[in-house]
Amino acid sequence: MEYQIFLAGVGGQGILSVxxxxxxAAVEMGFTVRGSETHGMSQRGGSVFSNVRLGDVxxxxxxxxxxxxxxxxxxxxxxxxAQFIKPNGYSLxxxxxxxxxxxxxxxxxxxxVKAILTELKNYSTRIFSLNATQLATEFGKPIIQNxxxxxxxxxxxxxxxxxxxxxxxxxxxxxxxFYDLNLEAYQLGRTSFEEFLS
Amino acid sequence: MAKLKDIFQDVKEVGKKNLVLLGNExxxxxxxxxxxxxxxxxxxxxxSEIPTTLFRAKDVLKQKGYDLxxxxxxxxxxxxxxxYGFSFSGLRTVFICKHVGLNVAADVFLTLVNAxxxxxxxxxxxxxxxxxxxxxxxxxxxxxxxxxxxxxxxSDAREAKEMLKSAFEVSEKFETPVIxxxxxxxxxxxxxxxxxxxxxxxxxxxxxxxxxxxxFVCVPGNARQNKLRILERVERISKYMVGSNWNxxxxxxKQEHAIITSGSAYAYTREVINHLELDFPVLKIGVSHxxxxxxxxDFLKVYSSSTxxxxxxxxxxxxxxxxKLSFEENFLGxxxxxxEGITPPHGELTTRKLLKGLSxxxxxxxxxxxxxxxxxxxxxxxxxxxxxxxxxxxxxxALNKSVPKRxxxxxxxxxxxxxxxxxxLNAGHLVICMGSSLGIGSGxxxxxxxxxxxxxxxxxxxxxxxxxxxLVNAVYNNSKLLLLVVDNAATAMTGFQPNPGEKLSxxxxxxxxxxxxxxxxDAFDPKSSLxxxxxxxxxxxxxxxxxxxxxxxxxxxxxxxPDITYLVESSRCVGCHTxxxxxxxxxxxxxxxxxxxxxVIPIIDQFLCARCGLCSEVCPYGVIVPKSVKEVLGx
Numbered sequence: 158m159e160y161q162i163f164l165a166g167v168g169g170q171g172i173l174s175v176x177x178x179x180x181x182a183a184v185e186m187g188f189t190v191r192g193s194e195t196h197g198m199s200q201r202g203g204s205v206f207s208n209v210r211l212g213d214v215x216x217x218x219x220x221x222x223x224x225x226x227x228x229x230x231x232x233x234x235x236x237x238x239a240q241f242i243k244p245n246g247y248s249l250x251x252x253x254x255x256x257x258x259x260x261x262x263x264x265x266x267x268x269x270v271k272a273i274l275t276e277l278k279n280y281s282t283r284i285f286s287l288n289a290t291q292l293a294t295e296f297g298k299p300i301i302q303n304x305x306x307x308x309x310x311x312x313x314x315x316x317x318x319x320x321x322x323x324x325x326x327x328x329x330x331x332x333x334x335f336y337d338l339n340l341e342a343y344q345l346g347r348t349s350f351e352e353f354l355s
Numbered sequence: 356m357a358k359l360k361d362i363f364q365d366v367k368e369v370g371k372k373n374l375v376l377l378g379n380e381x382x383x384x385x386x387x388x389x390x391x392x393x394x395x396x397x398x399x400x401x402x403s404e405i406p407t408t409l410f411r412a413k414d415v416l417k418q419k420g421y422d423l424x425x426x427x428x429x430x431x432x433x434x435x436x437x438x439y440g441f442s443f444s445g446l447r448t449v450f451i452c453k454h455v456g457l458n459v460a461a462d463v464f465l466t467l468v469n470a471x472x473x474x475x476x477x478x479x480x481x482x483x484x485x486x487x488x489x490x491x492x493x494x495x496x497x498x499x500x501x502x503x504x505x506x507x508x509x510s511d512a513r514e515a516k517e518m519l520k521s522a523f524e525v526s527e528k529f530e531t532p533v534i535x536x537x538x539x540x541x542x543x544x545x546x547x548x549x550x551x552x553x554x555x556x557x558x559x560x561x562x563x564x565x566x567x568x569x570x571f572v573c574v575p576g577n578a579r580q581n582k583l584r585i586l587e588r589v590e591r592i593s594k595y596m597v598g599s600n601w602n603x604x605x606x607x608x609k610q611e612h613a614i615i616t617s618g619s620a621y622a623y624t625r626e627v628i629n630h631l632e633l634d635f636p637v638l639k640i641g642v643s644h645x646x647x648x649x650x651x652x653d654f655l656k657v658y659s660s661s662t663x664x665x666x667x668x669x670x671x672x673x674x675x676x677x678x679k680l681s682f683e684e685n686f687l688g689x690x691x692x693x694x695e696g697i698t699p700p701h702g703e704l705t706t707r708k709l710l711k712g713l714s715x716x717x718x719x720x721x722x723x724x725x726x727x728x729x730x731x732x733x734x735x736x737x738x739x740x741x742x743x744x745x746x747x748x749x750x751x752x753a754l755n756k757s758v759p760k761r762x763x764x765x766x767x768x769x770x771x772x773x774x775x776x777x778x779x780l781n782a783g784h785l786v787i788c789m790g791s792s793l794g795i796g797s798g799x800x801x802x803x804x805x806x807x808x809x810x811x812x813x814x815x816x817x818x819x820x821x822x823x824x825x826l827v828n829a830v831y832n833n834s835k836l837l838l839l840v841v842d843n844a845a846t847a848m849t850g851f852q853p854n855p856g857e858k859l860s861x862x863x864x865x866x867x868x869x870x871x872x873x874x875x876x877d878a879f880d881p882k883s884s885l886x887x888x889x890x891x892x893x894x895x896x897x898x899x900x901x902x903x904x905x906x907x908x909x910x911x912x913x914x915x916x917p918d919i920t921y922l923v924e925s926s927r928c929v930g931c932h933t934x935x936x937x938x939x940x941x942x943x944x945x946x947x948x949x950x951x952x953x954x955v956i957p958i959i960d961q962f963l964c965a966r967c968g969l970c971s972e973v974c975p976y977g978v979i980v981p982k983s984v985k986e987v988l989g990x
Contacts, residue, residue: 260735
């Protein structure tokens, strides 16, 4: 058995925290875990990715066209790494766009998010999107868009990580006083995905 | 990343469960499991999280009675010298650097190996194939031949920790330093790691050192003896490693091919074998130097009718030595490696690249899933950039206002500020390695009839690392240049390690070595600093400006974001776009709004904004204004 999650976004979006939660939930459930991630030259604003691999795995990197889930914390970043999703895998996309400074400087406008999502269909047609950043801002804490995305991921059919293990790992990840808010964000993401499925 | 209390927990508490750790965290854990007493390092990606994890855990370790001396040395040469000095205690000592750091330390390294050590000394060197965060792609396995030093090459994070133990055993038994080589995909990879008990270093009450001058004073007479010793030592290590499980043959059912692989390449090899059901025998090499002649020779003999495939990451090191041995052993079979296209000659190895390579060399159909291409307009590049609120952006903005971009040569250096070389700041024409800004700038300033002003840019940590000798050189040789020290009070790019700037003043050091014009300016006050820059660049000699502004990430972590943020008053914005064109802050974007002249109005993204206020300094019409956060976000 092999299960792979590809996370992509912009430095500063809390991708590594979500990676931590996924890995901790996995090891709690007894899986072999391998993963890899971007560190170093991009504290904020650069393109970053992270890989989580469970099961009978050796290398820390997901091979192109094999990821079960692609979770894009930013639409263009989802597209940048779309080559990693398997043909019937799930793409989960935060619709909140973040242009890059060099792109802004070139006076180009950010492409239509709709067009990006359409393009993503060339890789896999199972696409779920929501504006997690906007929803998180309504919570008064834009950064927890990552937990909303995690919540959505938790409802993906066939995900070998249980809701219980994920919630437990979420609880241990951050300071206790943030748990209620995080749980609310997680639940919102989860419910949205469940509605999408039904 | 894992929590410190988890990484350094006592094993009893874990039960049988493994802990998911980053490769570097696993190595940090390994260091305390093995009772290491001294760690010496200069941070560099991808090695930095090893010492940083230990540094952050100092109190946790102290509570356990663990006495660790951890030194942020000024550079890798000093770090290795200090580690060497410390190892005369007989206590276990670790030196850590990134691949190019070994070049900085090469002088001390290549001689101390000959003299050998009295206590265990392991050098952990992290390479960066693909240059994710490096200026070159350098395969340090070549150094092992030059230095006659044993090298351990783990294939993943778990092995990295396990091999550290063996590396110390070899180091202590043979009185030699040993290299543990990792790469980005080990250092920054995660794996579930089994934990062993932490062992406190056994420090004697009364430490007495025995240092034999006939061995450790490396004058020619003694050095000749050391050379003989090291040649003999390598032979002994070679014999000792023969039974080691780190070099092992893993059987396979199909035998038309047989694979020899080492280090990180092993993981991709296993993936490919699983995917394609190519169940070939594999010789996995974990200790690549001394070159394991015995087991490689045996493997060639056993599989003399198979085609040998050599799979490695980075240079063709393994291939070179296997092919040499095959010649010596009269091996008549076929050997396929990099030369035949099985792995790419540059960049990181991946499973897909290896599949492609195999499809080239195997007489077998290999299916590689095709990747749809992306519509050209939809993707834009997102290279690393200076963060919102970065003090370097403010300094370079002032530089551009005072020393016009078209009329200057900027020799920059290694650090976050290297990113300032990109448009629109354009603060950099060249960068080579740590500390090179001053030497290169000084050399350019000596070119006859070269009239453009020279600006050298260096960060605070890099200044102490290898900038200082360049400054002395420039002063001594009457060079004419402006040294702009961008002092953000942090070694930021590698994750906020301390540096000598905590205690020492760069301005005082510059004055001390004879610089006659030294000024400190506030990076976040560009109006004042640009006036200072205008004068300094005209100075006939070496002038130094220390532009001080704390790294915004470090500041915000400690103080939180200020209560004042900035907004573009859209009703008054003339649409000149100076803010975007001059500073390109990631938080300033195009809005959907146009003003009455049809010009698009920029907007400040409040999620990304670090509230430094530089944009309000830059706006020529004063329409970027401070506002209370409550008013804007209703927090």
